[in-house]
Amino acid sequence: MSTYHVTEHFVSINGEARRAGELSCFIRLAGCNLHCNYCDTRWSCDPEAPSELLTEEELYQWVKETGVRNVTLTGGEPLLAEGVDRLLKRLGSDPELRIEIETNGSIPLESFLSIPGAISFTMDLKCPGSGMAEHNRMENLSLLRSVDTVKYVVSDRGDLDWLRKMNESYGLEKKCAVYISPVFGRIDPKEIVAYLQEYRMNDVRMQLQLHKHIWDPNKKGV
8 A cells, every 4th residue: 555645635626627616625745847937836846845644545535535526636746656556546446436637747648547437637738938848748648538638827828829739730629628727817818718719719718717716826725
């Protein structure tokens, strides 16, 4: 049995992606290999961040006790955690649970695709404005399925131009869900809407981070 450095675990609504607005059990693991300049969970990116050591069985039992079906595994970068495949197998073994993995796009996904269960990926494709675009693992794009999501976090019009080219080059809108989220406080969401109108981007969804509009944007555990 493995143990995981869990910086926080709580129940709240999903703030973004496909299950936005639905309740979810959030499990945030310590450690990240990227340093996006807009990161809002930088405190959890250090592998030595204050955390609680929990096993996959303890986390599974906590999820079941909540009575909530959605599980969001996040970070940091959760796929960096040693033995994370065991945690996914434990959660995925329960047919009542739906597991979403929020990943930064720099970790190979192939080895995780065969894990049974209702497991999906919400994968960031890092725009130039993040300062981390060179870390995108583009081969992941060919692995994405209809249950998965590509998420772009955009800072400016340059990021919008870049993501439009990525969508066209890799046919992402035909493969999976595609979401655009503004960097909070950096770009006016109206500019994104206008861009979608300008280029008739019919199969792309703009999304605000709901939790930052309901609670203080810096509040943890929501």
